Amino acid sequence: MQADEEDSALHSCFDSLKSAVMGCCYSICHKENDAQENTINERTHLLEVPEQQQETPVPVVSASTPPRKQDEQSALNRILHETATNVIDVGALGPYALEPGAYSERVRAYTARVAAAVPPPTPAPPRLLADVPQAERTALLSKAGLSNDDKDFVSTTHTDIHDISASGAAVSTEFAICYKLLITRREIYNR
Amino acid sequence: MVDELRKYLNHLLEKVNGLHCILITDRDGVPLVRAVTERAPQLALRPNFISTFGMATDQASKLGLGRNKTIISMYSSYQVIQMNKLPLVITFIGSDGCNTGHILSLESQIEPFLKDLAAIVAETP
Numbered sequence: 001m002q003a004d005e006e007d008s009a010l011h012s013c014f015d016s017l018k019s020a021v022m023g024c025c026y027s028i029c030h031k032e033n034d035a036q037e038n039t040i041n042e043r044t045h046l047l048e049v050p051e052q053q054q055e056t057p058v059p060v061v062s063a064s065t066p067p068r069k070q071d072e073q074s075a076l077n078r079i080l081h082e083t084a085t086n087v088i089d090v091g092a093l094g095p096y097a098l099e100p101g102a103y104s105e106r107v108r109a110y111t112a113r114v115a116a117a118v119p120p121p122t123p124a125p126p127r128l129l130a131d132v133p134q135a136e137r138t139a140l141l142s143k144a145g146l147s148n149d150d151k152d153f154v155s156t157t158h159t160d161i162h163d164i165s166a167s168g169a170a171v172s173t174e175f176a177i178c179y180k181l182l183i184t185r186r187e188i189y190n191r
Numbered sequence: 192m193v194d195e196l197r198k199y200l201n202h203l204l205e206k207v208n209g210l211h212c213i214l215i216t217d218r219d220g221v222p223l224v225r226a227v228t229e230r231a232p233q234l235a236l237r238p239n240f241i242s243t244f245g246m247a248t249d250q251a252s253k254l255g256l257g258r259n260k261t262i263i264s265m266y267s268s269y270q271v272i273q274m275n276k277l278p279l280v281i282t283f284i285g286s287d288g289c290n291t292g293h294i295l296s297l298e299s300q301i302e303p304f305l306k307d308l309a310a311i312v313a314e315t316p
Contacts, residue, residue: 088253093246097239098219106221106315111193113311114223119192122199123303 157184193224196304200226203297209289211269212236214282215301217312218245223279224308232269235284244273244280263291274298276305278312 098106131137146154161180200213204226211231215224220238227236234240244262251259264271265287272294274281281301283294 086253088250090250093243093250097242098221103219103221103238106217106219109315110217110221110223110311113315114193114196114308117192117307117311119195120303120307122195123300 153184157181192307196224197226199304200224200301203300204228207285207289207293207297209286210283210294211286212282212284213297213301214241214284215305215308216241216280216282217278218242218280220280223311230286231284235269235271235282241273241280241282244275244282245277248273248275248277261295270294276309279305279309281305 132140157180161177200215204210204213212225212227214222214227214236216222216238220241225236247262248259251262259275261272261274264273268287270285270287270289270291272283272285272291281298283297285294
């Protein structure tokens with residue numbers, strides 16, 4: 001009984017191996033001009049890979065060896081140069097001073113060129129509170145001013161708030177202002 | 192151009208309390224334009240002091256944190272702020288109590304002039 005079970009397990013194992021090998025052979029022997037090429041099956045690529053990428057790169061075999069040596073040398077030189085550039089060598093930073101003659105000559109050249117250059121427009125200083133443009137400002141200022149009613153309203157409200165805040169010790173100033181504004185707003189709406 | 196630029200730099204100097212000088216130099220410390228007050232330390236205006244920044248910024252750029260843009264050095268009585276605008280270097284020297292943030296904010300106000308100055312340095316052999 002146990003031997004039968006082992007046999008069946010072996011058979012199934014061989015079957016799966018066979019199908020895998022056959023699939024492999026199929027993919028190797030698969031031709032581009034196959035009739036079933038365009039049909040979608042389990043072996044169809046999910047992602048389309050360009051033809052050039054599918055081919056494995058073939059190393060170029062050159063007839064002579066010197067060019068390869070030269071390539072290696074240039075690659076090594078490049079690596080050496082990159083490494084030298086990336087190394088932080090503080091010890092190598094010796095004192096550096098321009099020679100007095102070269103210094104004064106360069107100062108002279110810079111002075112002459114800077115004097116001859118055309119200056120760019122000076123940047124406007126940054127402003128926190130930018131004014132409105134002139135046209136808009138003129139339009140706003142030419143409008144009619146506050147009406148007499150509004151002026152009376154402002155002055156009476158101001159004196160009322162002052163009275164409340166001066167007399168009511170138990171009432172905070174903020175509360176008095178809010179209260180008064182509420183009352184006046186209601187009066188305006190009821191008008 | 193040099194007079195306008197110097198006047199503008201002097202105007203910036205007046206705006207920041209405790210700022211002693213603004214220098215625009217090449218990487219060897221050769222000045223193109225400078226605005227200096229009498230409180231500026233003369234030793235720090237020398238090219239061999241300023242040119243150390245060129246090497247320091249190159250090395251600091253290799254630390255894996257990207258390109259180094261500004262180095263701020265605090266001393267007992269002074270602070271030196273140097274900005275990498277290669278081929279130009281901008282150096283600000285101020286008192287130790289000067290507002291560093293205020294000095295750094297001047298960068299954007301000097302920036303419009305730098306293109307022309309960098310071209311002059313590039314053209315000069």
